[in-house]
Amino acid sequence: MHLVFNKSNLLQSINIVLKAVPSRTTMPILECILIDASNVIKFTSNDTELAIETIVEGEIISGGIVAIDAKIFSEIIRKLPDSEITITTDENFKTTITCEKATFSIAGKSGEDFSYLPSFEKKQFIYLSQFSLKELIRQTIFSIADNDTNKLMTGELFEVKENILTVTALDGHRIAIRKTELKDSFEHIKVIVPGKTLNEISKILTGGTDSDVRVFFETNLIAFEFENTIVVSRLIEGEYFKVEQMISSNFDTIVNINKKEFLDCIDRSTLLVKEGDKKPIIINITENELELKISSFLGSMNEQLEINKNGKDLMIGFNPKFLMDALKVIDEEKVDIYFVNPKAPCVMKNSEETYIYLILPVNFNAAY
Amino acid sequence: MHLVFNKSNLLQSINIVLKAVPSRTTMPILECILIDASNVIKFTSNDTELAIETIVEGEIISGGIVAIDAKIFSEIIRKLPDSEITITTDENFKTTITCEKATFSIAGKSGEDFSYLPSFEKKQFIYLSQFSLKELIRQTIFSIADNDTNKLMTGELFEVKENILTVTALDGHRIAIRKTELKDSFEHIKVIVPGKTLNEISKILTGGTDSDVRVFFETNLIAFEFENTIVVSRLIEGEYFKVEQMISSNFDTIVNINKKEFLDCIDRSTLLVKEGDKKPIIINITENELELKISSFLGSMNEQLEINKNGKDLMIGFNPKFLMDALKVIDEEKVDIYFVNPKAPCVMKNSEETYIYLILPVNFNAAY
Numbered sequence: 001m002h003l004v005f006n007k008s009n010l011l012q013s014i015n016i017v018l019k020a021v022p023s024r025t026t027m028p029i030l031e032c033i034l035i036d037a038s039n040v041i042k043f044t045s046n047d048t049e050l051a052i053e054t055i056v057e058g059e060i061i062s063g064g065i066v067a068i069d070a071k072i073f074s075e076i077i078r079k080l081p082d083s084e085i086t087i088t089t090d091e092n093f094k095t096t097i098t099c100e101k102a103t104f105s106i107a108g109k110s111g112e113d114f115s116y117l118p119s120f121e122k123k124q125f126i127y128l129s130q131f132s133l134k135e136l137i138r139q140t141i142f143s144i145a146d147n148d149t150n151k152l153m154t155g156e157l158f159e160v161k162e163n164i165l166t167v168t169a170l171d172g173h174r175i176a177i178r179k180t181e182l183k184d185s186f187e188h189i190k191v192i193v194p195g196k197t198l199n200e201i202s203k204i205l206t207g208g209t210d211s212d213v214r215v216f217f218e219t220n221l222i223a224f225e226f227e228n229t230i231v232v233s234r235l236i237e238g239e240y241f242k243v244e245q246m247i248s249s250n251f252d253t254i255v256n257i258n259k260k261e262f263l264d265c266i267d268r269s270t271l272l273v274k275e276g277d278k279k280p281i282i283i284n285i286t287e288n289e290l291e292l293k294i295s296s297f298l299g300s301m302n303e304q305l306e307i308n309k310n311g312k313d314l315m316i317g318f319n320p321k322f323l324m325d326a327l328k329v330i331d332e333e334k335v336d337i338y339f340v341n342p343k344a345p346c347v348m349k350n351s352e353e354t355y356i357y358l359i360l361p362v363n364f365n366a367a368y
Numbered sequence: 369m370h371l372v373f374n375k376s377n378l379l380q381s382i383n384i385v386l387k388a389v390p391s392r393t394t395m396p397i398l399e400c401i402l403i404d405a406s407n408v409i410k411f412t413s414n415d416t417e418l419a420i421e422t423i424v425e426g427e428i429i430s431g432g433i434v435a436i437d438a439k440i441f442s443e444i445i446r447k448l449p450d451s452e453i454t455i456t457t458d459e460n461f462k463t464t465i466t467c468e469k470a471t472f473s474i475a476g477k478s479g480e481d482f483s484y485l486p487s488f489e490k491k492q493f494i495y496l497s498q499f500s501l502k503e504l505i506r507q508t509i510f511s512i513a514d515n516d517t518n519k520l521m522t523g524e525l526f527e528v529k530e531n532i533l534t535v536t537a538l539d540g541h542r543i544a545i546r547k548t549e550l551k552d553s554f555e556h557i558k559v560i561v562p563g564k565t566l567n568e569i570s571k572i573l574t575g576g577t578d579s580d581v582r583v584f585f586e587t588n589l590i591a592f593e594f595e596n597t598i599v600v601s602r603l604i605e606g607e608y609f610k611v612e613q614m615i616s617s618n619f620d621t622i623v624n625i626n627k628k629e630f631l632d633c634i635d636r637s638t639l640l641v642k643e644g645d646k647k648p649i650i651i652n653i654t655e656n657e658l659e660l661k662i663s664s665f666l667g668s669m670n671e672q673l674e675i676n677k678n679g680k681d682l683m684i685g686f687n688p689k690f691l692m693d694a695l696k697v698i699d700e701e702k703v704d705i706y707f708v709n710p711k712a713p714c715v716m717k718n719s720e721e722t723y724i725y726l727i728l729p730v731n732f733n734a735a736y
Contacts, residue, residue, distance in 0.1 A: 106667035299474035
């Protein structure tokens with residue numbers, strides 16, 4: 001095999017496939033990137049849950065296949081001068097990487113036992129801009145559960161109804177829902193995508209509004225195709241939670257508040273909460289004023305914010321992190337928050353319900 | 369006590385004194401910043417080796433003294449809006465910090481058992497620009513030893529002879545020497561300053577060329593005075609190494625090389641060295657060419673660089689980190705390297721000897 005690349009193209013492609021190289025594995029071959037230069041140059045990585053294939057710009061002087069340790073390969077390319085890079089292999093898969101006057105030699109593998117991408121039919125699909133998909137993930141992914149006690153909670157529900165894509169994440173304390181309008185109507189789809197897949201996809205997406213991703217749905221598989229890259233992931237099997245019925249429609253207190261002021265105020269209060277400590281913040285809503293209070297062994301804080309209020313006065317406690325996570329991904333300057341009572345979840349949403357964030361309150365000592 | 373500050377002044381002063389707040393201590397009072405508003409507002413911190421005092425701009429509405437936990441104090445100020453900040457204390461040293469509509473309450477201490485700065489006489493001193501001192505430290509500090517087996521090696525020798533300040537650091541494998549011309553001639557001084565002190569000082573110095581530092585020398589103490597701040601540190605006692613006699617003046621091979629090319633080339637080679645592994649790089653100097661070679665279980669690399677050479681051919685091994693540390697702080701585009709033989713140290717220096725970096729070679733297998 002004898003290939004010639006331009007450094008920046010090569011590095012960009014390596015960075016894409018690196019996302020599916022497992023950091024720990026019992027199968028050493030998966031720590032490699034497969035370089036397949038049969039007719040085009042294709043890089044493949046596969047951690048058995050997630051697989052990525054990308055076509056790399058470069059010149060094939062003679063074809064071939066080799067698997068190279070991903071970590072050392074990426075480190076070498078990163079440190080080479082920004083110039084033409086040549087990769088050659090001999091009959092024992094010994095790989096030589098040359099750039100200007102520097103020459104690296106590393107051991108390669110045949111790649112015989114490497115798993116290529118699972119094949120899929122490309123029948124059922126939707127498309128949306130890279131930007132939209134990346135935003136949907138960013139605005140919901142923080143609400144998935146970070147441990148495996150309930151597998152369903154480690155993924156996000158992707159549901160397509162006509163021209164609306166709804167993405168839902170929940171972890172037992174909160175729910176995040178985002179909706180986006182698609183450019184076309186599609187068949188009804190309802191699948192649970194692993195959070196890890198979505199995290200990696202969102203790192204690879206360049207985020208352009210003018211470049212689309214095609215998302216293919218297949219039994220047990222989801223595939224994302226954009227530019228020269230295909231990412232294939234297993235789905236999580238099971239029946240997702242009935243989220244609609246968890247969100248009340250009768251609210252006794254509605255608050256309209258400046259998002260940045262509220263976020264900064266909660267952020268300050270968290271200084272008094274040590275990690276692992278479950279100290280709630282107390283929110284006291286009265287006529288046109290929201291008072292935030294917290295008290296811990298480190299000290300106490302209180303702050304008043306101006307609000308518009310409809311409905312009853314209310315005192316309610318929250319885990320500050322959950323409020324902040326939601327506020328951080330809301331783009332609007334002002335946000336509406338809907339309350340029922342101190343035991344029931346609050347809901348942040350806009351009138352079109354393109355976003356809904358539900359957060360469970362925390363009990364607090366009445367003598368606080 | 370009742371004080372009023374502007375947030376950015378307050379935060380800047382806190383950041384200065386934080387450098388002498390110990391992260392672990394058996395004396396809880398040292399985890400505090402002492403606020404003394406007797407006639408001016410002074411902040412003091414003291415970790416028993418290093419003490420810092422800075423005068424803070426602010427308004428004294430009523431005077432007083434209080435010691436406040438440095439960590440929580442700095443975190444609160446950092447998170448407050450960029451506005452006017454009021455600090456008040458009551459008779460129990462309970463401290464209230466107010467900014468706009470936010471109010472924090474934290475416990476303070478009397479500060480009775482706090483150690484102020486040691487007093488010193490301001491007799492013997494030198495002065496130089498903040499920039500010069502900061503550069504001198506940056507260009508030598510990497511050569512001090514990072515463990516305590518030889519206390520002398522954890523500090524740097526500061527020696528003044530007439531109008532020349534020479535700073536020396538060594539760790540048993542290498543020596544770094546930097547000289548700078550002072551604006552005046554001073555008495556002869558020779559002291560060993562702890563590396564930790566120099567690290568912290570160099571973080572506080574703003575680095576201006578038009579703002580001077582006065583450095584005071586006293587039995588067992590060194591003090592740095594600049595702007596509103598005084599930093600006092602203990603010295604390391606003992607007789608420093610005779611460095612002059614370690615540097616040969618008879619060299620058999622002299623190489624002139626492009627610094628950046630050499631640095632990048634060594635940097636690439638370190639990819640093949642895992643942390644903790646003592647794999648040397650081999651440098652083979654022949655007519656007008658320097659070849660760098662390395663080989664490890666990860667692979668091998670070689671690269672050729674153009675040089676100007678005077679004297680004999682030579683093959684010599686080095687710890688790549690030591691070469692890189694020195695090359696990184698040399699500002700010149702081209703550097704002269706002086707060699708004797710594969711067993712003797714090499715020396716990088718300029719003709720005026722404002723810098724001298726000596727590095728011991730490493731044995732390597734001849735059959736490499």
